[in-house]
Amino acid sequence: MFKKVLVANRGEIAIRIMRACKELDIETVAIYSDTDEKALFTMYADEAVPLGSSILADSYLNIDKIIAIANELGVDAIHPGYGFLSENCKLGEECAKNGITLIGPRKEAIEAMGDKITSKQLMIENGVPTVPGDKEPIEDIELAKQKARDIGYPVIIKSSAGGGGIGMRTVYDEEELPRAIESTQNIAQSTFGDGTVYIEKYIERPRHIEFQVLADNYGNTIHVCDRECSIQRRHQKLIEEAPSPIMTDELREKMGASAIKAAKAVNYNSAGTVEFMYSNGEYYFLEMNTRIQVEHPITEVITGIDLVKEQIKIAAGEELSIKQEDIGVTGHAIECRINAEDPLNEFVPTPGKIVGYRSPGGIGVRMDSGVYTGYTIPSIYDSMISKLITWGADRDEAIARMQRALYEFIIVGIPTTIPFHKALMKNKNFRDAKLHTGFIEENKQDLLMEIEKVIEEDKEHEKIMQGAFLPPKKVAAIATSVNEYMNRIREDQEQ
CATH class of the missing domain: 3.30.1490.20 (ATP-grasp fold, A domain)
Structure with missing residues (x-):
């Protein structure tokens, strides 16, 4: 097993990887740009090394600089997370030249699946349904x-x-x-x-369904169930759930077999995701993401499998410890991506300082986050703040738990997508699982009206919660409005 891993990423995914490393007794190294000097992931790592300039080409995308740091600190392996260098073949080549293991798939797999024409040809040759x-x-x-x-x-x-x-x-x-x-x-x-x-x-009103796969260096390839990722805006996911509400044992067996065929077609060896479009009883290969996915936690929650640990173990040369027949599904999970974006203004990014941050908790709630009160969401990177995951015995309970968790989730200082998620959880079409990739656009007016309502309803609640974040002098200023709010509640109850 590796002794020291450098995480070539930032934010919540960097912390997620470091957590897995700590449980495997592996030391971690964080790298950070000037903008991220006070980010949580830099404090969480065993060592943190500055990259200097916040310009991507000079920091998180500077392979030469990253390799030099890895060599200087005696790093065994580099984990690129998702985004940035996660599907960059040059990083793997430079790692190999320097005797460092890249925690990810072979270069050939990245190249084959990175080109949509090549990957489609491969799928046709291997009997995987294509559009x-x-x-x-x-x-x-x-x-x-x-x-x-x-x-x-x-x-x-x-x-x-x-x-x-x-x-x-x-x-x-x-x-x-x-x-x-x-x-x-x-x-x-x-x-x-x-x-x-x-x-x-063009497949109209398709569902976006993907299968998590794991493959080692010895030819063992399995799928770790399915996820539904149909709630998107501008082809980017906002909410994911597992398993897909339309999934049956028979359909999972067929689609899962196709996912395994796709992975084997490129001799895959890591954690990855095979994505499909599903419409009118038919499914079609869309693409393969040759990295760990943002939405991997919901698969972990329903299967009990730590996908990041498995990814690290595969890279370290270990054989898969689980077989296909070992994979089971327990309950239902939903993930909401909490972004610094304004849902009332076409999801425009809203970077800025988080004045107050209170995350939810309780049974069936998982938070993957990299922020804190006083942290500033930078304008030059992705707008994601955190990922909120809930689990329930079934989909209804997972939704109810998400509604409760969203109510507890307070972020003060910047607009976020929390009101959007609250509105969506109330939407009848969502609750009835009438999902497709054009869902947000089709339900736009209803969602916008509900978001406005949610924001108005939340104002008093957020005023109360702000007392937990503000200095004592400001707490007193809020107390009056809180008392007035409580008095109104009492009057309503008496009436």
């Missing part, structure tokens, strides 16, 4: 028009490189097609340095 469409890059507009006619509108234009829904364009008729192709190519080139795009059938 109807063309597996060749678009190079000629007239040929693209013919392909779109053959597939049938609507179609979607996607970049072969990259992810996160960046640059994707849905096209409903032939007149739109040339502009959509040109736009997607330009965005792909400027964002990913690769303007290659391709065309496939």
Whole structure:
């Protein structure tokens, strides 16, 4: 087993990885930019080394600097978490040159799954269902028009490189097609340095279902159940749950087998996620994320398997300690991504200082967070504050527990997505599990009205809770409004 691991990431995922390392008796090293000097993860690590400039190219994406630090401190392995360098082949190459283990999959797997055209070809060859469409890059507009006619509108234009829904364009008729192709190519080139795009059938109102996989270096590959990630905005997830509300034993067996086929097709060896679209009883391969996912905690909660520990053990050369038949599902879990964003203003980021922070607790509640009272959410990094996970014996209990936990969760100083999550938990279509990737847009007006209501209802409650965060002089100023609020409650009860 490793003696010292450098975590090449920040925020809550850095702390999550360090927790797993501490339980495995592994020392941890944090690296941090100037902006993150007072971040919680730097204090949690056994050692913390400054990277200097907050510019990404000079800090968290500077492989040479990271490797130099690892060598200086005698690091055995580097864990890249998710985002940043987690799917960067150069990091693996530099680790190998310096005798350092990268906690992640082989370079070949990252490359194969990082290119959507290549990965789609691999899936077709290995019998994994794929979305109807063309597996060749678009190079000629007239040929693209013919392909779109053959597939049938609507179609979607996607970049072969990259992810996160960046640059994707849905096209409903032939007149739109040339502009959509040109736009997607330009965005792909400027964002990913690769303007290659391709065309496939646009699946309307699909569900986004993914399977967690684990694979060791000895050919053992298993899936660790499914997750539903259909609640998205701009193709980025806001809420995930496990298992999917539509999952049956038969469907899980079929989709799980396809996920394993996908992993084996690239000789995968780590923790990873195979993502599918599901519609009208059919499912189609979407992509494979060759890293640990943001939403991994809900799988851990329902299966009892520490995915990060398993990932570290695989990298250390250990064989999988669990078999497919050992995997069981207990209850239901939901994860809400709590972001510094304004849900009433198209989820625009709202960086700033957290004046007060009170996290929820109690049975069935897990918090993965990297912030504290007085911490400033920076504007240059991801807007995630924390992840709130609840577990219940069934989906209804998990939702009820989430509602209770969200009520307890107080963040003062910046707008957050907590009101959005509160509104969503009340939404009838969500509670009835009528989910699809266009859910937020389709229910936008109802959600906005409910969010406004929630914010208004929460004002008095938050005033009371602010007393736990403010200096004594300010507490007195709040006391009057609190007393008035309590008096109104008493009067209402008497009436």
